[in-house]
Amino acid sequence: MPRITVKVDGISYEEDVEPRMLLVHFLRDRLGKTGTPIGCDTSNCGSCTVLMDGKSVKSCSVLAVQADESEIVTIEGLSSDGNWHPMQRAFHEEHALQCGYCTPGMILAAIDLLKDDPDPSDDAIRQGLEGNLCRCTGYCNIVRAVRRGAGEMGVTTR
Amino acid sequence: MTDTMSEVGRARRRKEDARLVTGRTQWTDNIQLPGMLHVAFLRSPMAHARITRVDVSAARGRPGVVAVFGGADFAAEQGSLPCAWPVTEDVVIPDHPPMAVSEVRYVGEAVACVVATDRYKAADALDAIEIDYEPLEPVLDMTEALAEGSPTVHESGNKAFTWKFAQGDIGEAFRDAPVVIDRTFVQQRLIPSAMEPRAVVAQTDGDRFTLHSATQIPHILRVMLALTTGIPEHRLRVIAPDVGGGFGSKLQVTAEEVLCLLITRRLGRPVKWTESRSEGNLTVHHGRDQLQRISVAAERDGRIRGVKVDLLADMGAYLMLVTPGVPLLGAFMYNGIYKMDAYDFTCTGVFTTKMPTDAYRGAGRPEATYAIERAMDELAVEVGLDPMEVRRRNWIKHSEFPYTTIAGLTYDSGNYEAATDRALALFGYDKLRAEQADRRDRRDPVQLGIGISTYTEMCGLAPSRVLGSLSYGAGGWEHAEVRMLPTGTVEVVTGTSPHGQGHVTAWSQIVADALGVPFEDVSVIHGDTASSHKGMDTYGSRSLAVGGIALVQACEKVREKARQVAAHLMEASADDVEFSDGRFRVRGTTTERTIQEIALATFAAHDLPEGFEPRLDAQATFDPDNFSFPHGTHLCAVEVDTETGATTIRSYVAVDDVGKVVNPLIVEGQVHGGIAQGIAQALFEEAVYDAEGNLLTTTMADYLLPSAADLPDFVTDRTETPATTNPLGVKGAGEAGTIAATPAVVNAIVDALRPYGVRDVRMPCTPERVWRTLQNRALQNRALQNRALQNRALRNEEGASA
């Protein structure tokens, strides 16, 4: 069984995994990082989105062995010392979540999209989130939240 | 103390969000218990077949496998999955074993299961189970299913029931009617697709059983599971932890819940089952699937005389919890917001070899609204009126409320004029009509269409006596408990079971106002039958309109008890003690006690009125007298590319009247999400079975849900006409968007294509379907032209020879 070393939300793990183990199952079942949920089996819904070496990936479509030597950030690693990431605050402020199941993936996809386009248009936000499905919100408030989050992140980085 | 603003009506950010945006969630699949085993189900690949052999022996030897069961292993104890709504005396409710024993009737039906030490090993061992089937004829089309000689799903035949309702003289209404619109609409089958797949965790200590489930209905589930499995209700605890959306799909008593309980009972170890999406598309109950024939008789000026509806409703293979009742929830809504003299409704429930249907957001009411709102547009064309004008001529005027409709419901309040005027202004109706005319003139390949939907719905399910008269198996009340804690904070226990709606926030607002305590000082307990012992759960836009009222009533009781204690402590008569902003004051004096002081004094119980029971806590169970009737006007502008058939929504305006609003942010969110689902039915979604009864749309790559990139921004606004039937004046907001949006979109598409002779497009209005409709119209138009030319030529010849 291959041994992998992965840093998840700032903590290093060394684990033996079956080659077929999906990254999302590794996170959830092995490490107990249940903040990242699973919504489908065809990489369509994006609920399981995490950042892998800084880029958004769908953790249901990555094998844990492929994540060897990488650094993963999940929704649980975004806030520190109780301080939420601006995007988490923005989702709360704009009521951009209802059941919350898609929210971790949506927030991480939003953060990723701002890396390329720190001040996206509404259309760019919608296109950038095309791989993350939400069944509750109709997306209007998610778009608003990403815009707000972008604004706040712009302020903090400037 | 500063003047406190009313909490009700404030756009409070949700208390629920903190754990959801940080990943500190408690989804059922998160649960790990010592010794927990994992269950995987083998599912029928056949739509209809006799099971002739089940051999699980090879699977038993697979690594990590603890047990393997076939249907026969559970036959003696699994009972039949319940249907709580025997809609007629003679309704056929077939036996519905949670695991098929001798016959399978839809693809996906559970036929065996593996219990193993982890989910990977459980999945592996499924491959080693051998089952032989003897194929039987599938039954897939409702009309064919009812025809003589059709193969049957059950021995009793394919008809589940016929349910009729009539008011007024429908024969008279249609006799010599100047205008008759007669249309058949297809409500395609939908897959609800809550983002969280179902999951179940069952455990027992040998005496008591605990079931965690991703359910909307922990309370109903407990009752039903007790009845189904024989586990006594008082030894069964059901918990709905964080639940990731439901939309009706988690309003069910499922095979997997029953079987997980039976497995844990048998093995004595905790078990978990988590559904995959492709498994869920097959086996989470589907929605809609009706064939609707609607006839409208009207005067030349567009005034409706009567409406006749003949419905075929696809039940699927079995009747599940409220399967046969779903179309009936629409039975009283086909008249919409309109006045008429006669109404006639017939619904026949039909068995097919498909996944059973059941409640999906709106349940019966979206279907009804779709049919009448589509028919209104057709009527407008027939009588040569603007579609909004024909609605104005027929709708119940604001001055006419309360109004008892032809379907026998009393609409307590409404203002269709106000909502419509507001919507028209936001939409820019006249300008869009002008652009439409221009595009038509230019024969622009991209045509503009405008769709209207002026809807109402019956919410706040439901008055128990009405449910009784419709043969439903339970009541429609809701329960709440309010506990004043010694330190003055408040614990609320609600019988509603939120799964995204934000009850914790909204209930906190209601209690904050009612008891004058800070919003932050209220917590809400829900979704666990051990802590919330009584409830009817969440569906049918009922939680606020029924559960919220129970809460208000419980708060009133707390306040009255506290008033007695306050009066006693301030040595005044209770009649002289006023309450406002959390303070009891002796009228005309400055003597006062805060409710928190009263809570502490009651806890201490040192000095209470004679005979006073030392508690302020109170419970209330509210059973509504009437439904509530939200309404609104939705307007949709689409661009239809006549070359590809593609539809793009250009603008969407929704003005809803949900009565008084507790939290406008939450209401707006509900409306947004509802609209998105309504649009999705109109444009994208359909569960498709092939000719053998295989579901083709098993994954999200095939069953297309819209993403942010596929939907426009929605313009939403509200008018506020309070309900007169409850103290909050609220009506419910959970389903409005879904009910309104579908006809608005399809009306817009048909409107865009009217110049081409198009009168309907079947849902979902995919590009191909739009294109094909145009092709067919073009062919027919050419045929008509040819015939006209031939006729003319013939006449000319005749004229020449004469």
Added chain:
Amino acid sequence: MIPASFDYSRPSSLDEALAVLGDAGEEAKVLAGGQSLLPLLRLRLAYPTTLVDVGRVAELRGIADHADHVFIGAMTTHHEVIRSPVVNEHCPLVALATATVADPAVRHRGTFGGSLAHADPAGDLPSVALALDMDLVARSSLGDRIIPAAEFFVDYLEPALEPGEILVGARVPKLGPGWGFHYEKFHRTAQAWATVGVAAAVRRSNGTVEEARVALTNMGPTPVRAVTVEAAVRGVAADRNGSLREAAEQAAEGADPPGDLHAQPDYRAHLARVLTHRALLAACAV
């Protein structure tokens, strides 16, 4: 759902990868980004015995600017392709089409070579490879083999790769000045596969089409070169006055479009005509 068991190997060089693949037998599969393969494994539609993960083979990654072509390494991610200045300058059609693949997260993992080797006619890159006459480079223990795109897509999900061969990358010819490009994708939702797609490259001069390359996505078991259109469009006016439309009318000729859940063959054929016209217009920038 959960993949069935397989053996796993993660070579760090191409030679090692070839050796492992050679030893692993017929049912071994190369794992690139996994964005097509993993869903298939999860749905248990594929049961490879061994996955050879080439994710750490540095030689397979990267984009090189050569005199007459751009070489795109097989393991270059879609994300990297879209952002490559070299690709955008010399073969913008590749960048345009790649930007329509799935969604951003999938494009972070999914690879250029993986998409080609998967040989899905509904994929966006195979038709682009065909339109641009890419040369695909396969390596085996015997050395490199150049496979023209026209010969690479043998059948549905069947590339012209022999067992033991690994796709190393593709040489994308630089078409030089005067060319315009467009990828016209028609799909029902943003992340859905193309119902039909059209990759078009057009060289114009003085308002006339000198030469065009047109290939179609999801119009048969393999991507399809619309040769009739290419012939018909030569020499016509690059404007909106109808001659491009007329040429595009022949787009579906020789194609064998599939009928499935998302479209029937006649509708696909119709779409091919409409979309080809649009792609030509866009490539001509008129």
